[in-house]
Amino acid sequence: MSNATLEAVSPSLQPQPGAPDNWRRFFSFSTDHKVIGIQYIVTAFIFFLFGGLLAMVMRGELITPEADLVDRTVYNGLFTMHGTIMLFMWTFPMLNGLANYLVPLQIGARDMAFPRLNAAAFWMVPVFGVILTLSFFVPGGPSQSGWWAYPPVSLQNPTGNLINGQSLWLLAVALSGVSSIMGAVNIVTTIFRMRAPGMGWFKMPAFCWTVLSAQMIQLVGLPALTAGAVTLLLDLTVGTSFFNPELGGDPVLYQHFFWFYSHPAVYVIILPIFGVFSEIFPVYARKPLFGYRVVAVSSLIITGLSLIVWVHHMFASGTPGWMRMLFMFTTMAISVPTGIKVFAWVATIWGGKLRLNTAMLFALGGLSTFLFAGITGIMLASAPFDIHVNNTYFVVGHFHYVINGAVVMGFYAAIYHWFPKMTGRMYYEGLGKLHCALTFIGINLIFLPMHPLGLMGMPRRVASYDPEFAFWNVLASLGGFLLGVSTLPFILNMLSSWAQGKQAPDNPWRAIGLEWLVSSPPPHENFEQLPIVVSAPYGYGSDEPLVANDPAHKPTHDLTEGVSP
Amino acid sequence: MSTANLDSTVDADLQAQMAHGAEHEEEDHRLFGFIVFLLSESVIFLSFFVGYIVYKTNATDWLPAGVEGLEVREPFINTVVLVSSSFVIYFAERFLHKENLWGFRTFWFLTMAMGSFFLYGQAVEWLGLPFGFRDGLFGGTFYLLTGFHGLHVLTGVLLQGIMLGRSFLPNNYAGGEFGVVSTSLFWHFVDVIWIVLFILIYVWQ
Numbered sequence: 001m002s003n004a005t006l007e008a009v010s011p012s013l014q015p016q017p018g019a020p021d022n023w024r025r026f027f028s029f030s031t032d033h034k035v036i037g038i039q040y041i042v043t044a045f046i047f048f049l050f051g052g053l054l055a056m057v058m059r060g061e062l063i064t065p066e067a068d069l070v071d072r073t074v075y076n077g078l079f080t081m082h083g084t085i086m087l088f089m090w091t092f093p094m095l096n097g098l099a100n101y102l103v104p105l106q107i108g109a110r111d112m113a114f115p116r117l118n119a120a121a122f123w124m125v126p127v128f129g130v131i132l133t134l135s136f137f138v139p140g141g142p143s144q145s146g147w148w149a150y151p152p153v154s155l156q157n158p159t160g161n162l163i164n165g166q167s168l169w170l171l172a173v174a175l176s177g178v179s180s181i182m183g184a185v186n187i188v189t190t191i192f193r194m195r196a197p198g199m200g201w202f203k204m205p206a207f208c209w210t211v212l213s214a215q216m217i218q219l220v221g222l223p224a225l226t227a228g229a230v231t232l233l234l235d236l237t238v239g240t241s242f243f244n245p246e247l248g249g250d251p252v253l254y255q256h257f258f259w260f261y262s263h264p265a266v267y268v269i270i271l272p273i274f275g276v277f278s279e280i281f282p283v284y285a286r287k288p289l290f291g292y293r294v295v296a297v298s299s300l301i302i303t304g305l306s307l308i309v310w311v312h313h314m315f316a317s318g319t320p321g322w323m324r325m326l327f328m329f330t331t332m333a334i335s336v337p338t339g340i341k342v343f344a345w346v347a348t349i350w351g352g353k354l355r356l357n358t359a360m361l362f363a364l365g366g367l368s369t370f371l372f373a374g375i376t377g378i379m380l381a382s383a384p385f386d387i388h389v390n391n392t393y394f395v396v397g398h399f400h401y402v403i404n405g406a407v408v409m410g411f412y413a414a415i416y417h418w419f420p421k422m423t424g425r426m427y428y429e430g431l432g433k434l435h436c437a438l439t440f441i442g443i444n445l446i447f448l449p450m451h452p453l454g455l456m457g458m459p460r461r462v463a464s465y466d467p468e469f470a471f472w473n474v475l476a477s478l479g480g481f482l483l484g485v486s487t488l489p490f491i492l493n494m495l496s497s498w499a500q501g502k503q504a505p506d507n508p509w510r511a512i513g514l515e516w517l518v519s520s521p522p523p524h525e526n527f528e529q530l531p532i533v534v535s536a537p538y539g540y541g542s543d544e545p546l547v548a549n550d551p552a553h554k555p556t557h558d559l560t561e562g563v564s565p
Numbered sequence: 566m567s568t569a570n571l572d573s574t575v576d577a578d579l580q581a582q583m584a585h586g587a588e589h590e591e592e593d594h595r596l597f598g599f600i601v602f603l604l605s606e607s608v609i610f611l612s613f614f615v616g617y618i619v620y621k622t623n624a625t626d627w628l629p630a631g632v633e634g635l636e637v638r639e640p641f642i643n644t645v646v647l648v649s650s651s652f653v654i655y656f657a658e659r660f661l662h663k664e665n666l667w668g669f670r671t672f673w674f675l676t677m678a679m680g681s682f683f684l685y686g687q688a689v690e691w692l693g694l695p696f697g698f699r700d701g702l703f704g705g706t707f708y709l710l711t712g713f714h715g716l717h718v719l720t721g722v723l724l725q726g727i728m729l730g731r732s733f734l735p736n737n738y739a740g741g742e743f744g745v746v747s748t749s750l751f752w753h754f755v756d757v758i759w760i761v762l763f764i765l766i767y768v769w770q
């Protein structure tokens with residue numbers, strides 16, 4: 001399709017979600033999956049900035065060995081809220097936003113299976129976000145027990161109030177769980193039941209495979225966290241004894257509930273980003289995704305394995321030897337399907353005609369940081385090594401390379417790649433590349449020093465430290481501030497391109513996929529007629545068509561009569 | 566892509582799929598989604614069960630001082646009533662399927678009555694117990710498990726009330742019976758959970 005047809009579509013009565021002229025719809029209870037997707041992403045990004053601000057205060061504190069900038073209790077509140085916001089208010093909603101926007105388009109559906117449930121799930125995000133933020137203002141301040149909320153620390157409640165930082169924290173996390181379950185039911189149903197005619201499982205894009213796998217984890221894991229959170233809340237408010245060792249309770253059981261969910265949760269986080277990589281590399285290397293079927297199925301294998309590795313977070317919790325051995329083995333096993341994916345991406349890029357624009361650069365950066373984190377992950381999986389560095393900055397370095405490295409860079413890659421589709425405008429390449437460079441340098445500058453720090457024995461979650469650790473900490477703090485600055489070109493780029501960027505064609509990257517067959521931004525309900533999918537995705541370099549009809553236009557042929565409403 | 570190559574590329578199988586997929590009934594999705602939800606919900610119970618088993622097998626003094634154990638007779642009667650109601654609701658559903666509305670209402674109401682009897686029996690039992698929520702892990706897990714399950718029974722009865730009321734709206738079930746089917750599914754779910762609970766709490770003492 002050319003720009004001429006775009007012109008013909010836009011003035012129609014259906015407003016196009018994403019176009020700048022109708023921004024008011026983002027403040028409404030819209031049930032359009034594209035509006036909801038953008039709502040999720042923007043809301044989450046605001047929390048990302050908030051969580052980042054807290055992190056910079058922490059780095060300000062850590063730039064000198066003494067606890068001088070903030071009080072120790074304030075510091076405890078800062079790292080607790082930082083971790084909680086970054087996971088529950090930024091990462092999960094952001095990924096739900098990407099899934100919401102892309103899945104129906106990629107599987108050729110007009111919307112999600114349950115549009116109203118979808119909107120309700122989204123609107124819970126600002127609600128529990130506000131609840132969590134309010135905990136800054138209650139007497140005693142926010143929760144200080146870290147994002148794990150391990151008892152007995154989380155049961156202390158020094159102010160004695162029923163409404164305290166910890167109980168608000170638990171309430172917010174429980175609501176976040178409800179919202180995520182609603183989202184997961186919706187997404188799983190959509191993928192199972194609403195794929196376009198002809199789209200068998202192995203014609204479905206890899207991104208949808210990863211989203212499906214991730215959401216299945218949510219369905220199995222989240223209820224366990226909810227069970228743990230509810231019982232902890234009862235201990236805290238009613239005075240039951242489930243996890244309270246003074247009353248005969250078992251605090252380690254809480255750790256099991258927590259990690260039974262929260263380990264798989266890291267795969268909920270990374271899987272969709274794997275999907276983004278699998279989408280982006282073929283486009284900018286002009287080659288089919290290497291081993292597409294294996295890559296697709298490996299997501300499901302990861303889902304299965306991710307449910308049986310959680311004890312690697314508890315190697316140092318008095319865990320018996322046989323359990324350590326067992327979970328050390330399963331943890332190492334999970335890096336096999338993960339490694340397969342990495343090889344597939346490298347093989348996809350290998351020998352391709354690379355187009356290094358911003359999205360591709362971010363994806364390459366994310367892949368390299370992921371590789372690094374995977375290596376430290378396997379080191380941590382080995383119980384003897386883990387017991388040495390457990391609760392040190394080495395662990396903090398490991399997971400930030402994944403979550404701030406691979407996930408945030410993968411998110412940026414996705415935003416740049418699909419920005420023209422979402423808004424109908426092109427972004428500015430130059431600003432994008434500046435953003436990418438600052439981000440990549442910032443990430444490595446802040447998180448690389450954490451590894452030597454951890455090996456030297458600097459514990460995590462402390463406001464002051466021995467002067468021998470000062471050198472690496474200063475570097476890390478500088479990196480942190482640089483990372484903060486790196487968001488500025490991004491925000492500038494997004495806002496100005498959205499308002500006055502060049503009109504985007506339907507398929508600016510010459511990508512193959514159903515979402516690129518419709519206008520930019522796609523019309524309400526996406527497809528004039530449901531696409532009829534006839535070949536597997538990623539057909540770069542072959543001239544087999546993806547679909548047998550033109551989903552952007554009303555059918556002219558008898559055969560498709562029954563398809564359009 | 567022109568529409569001319571449609572006939573060549575679209576085979577018969579695909580055409581059938583299109584005809585079927587065209588009017589994806591919303592109802593189908595809802596039932597599928599509800600089953601997915603129930604599976605997920607069952608993990609909460611599973612977590613509580615596992616916690617209970619861990620606590621019970623590791624406890625040194627499980628029963629609080631002065632507590633001998635639980636009386637089984639009344640809870641057993643309660644169990645029989647609740648489990649039977651699963652069959653009753655099945656017949657109610659059958660009646661609705663055959664468009665016999667009064668048959669449906671009678672059996673549906675009977676289910677509600679049996680569910681309410683269960684809740685009443687549980688309330689009576691709770692009031693007569695010599696231990697409370699805060700009496701050690703025994704008291705805590707007992708009230709948590711039975712209470713959380715009781716909340717589900719209550720939800721089930723309320724849903725049944727809504728469906729009963731809706732049966733009086735003209736032609737309400739002409740377009741499909743999603744509400745009834747899912748309520749009844751939920752009821753079976755609540756029953757199965759109770760059987761496990763009964764075994765864990767009352768039989769295994």
Ligand code: HEM
Pocket residue numbers: 266267269270312313331332334335338373374375376377378380381382386389390391395398399402403407
């Ligand atoms: C090759 C795959 C991976 C392996 C073998 C691995 C292994 C580990 C191990 C053994 C720990 C526990 C360290 C300790 O507490 O002593 C850990 C911590 C952690 N990992 Fe990974 N990991 C892998 C990938 C990931 C991914 C993909 C993510 C996130 C998307 C992630 C996020 C985390 C987080 C958040 C923690 C620390 C949680 C905390 O203590 O607060 N990891 N990892």
Ligand SMILES: [Cu+2]
Pocket residue numbers: 262263266309310312313
């Ligand atoms: Cu883990």
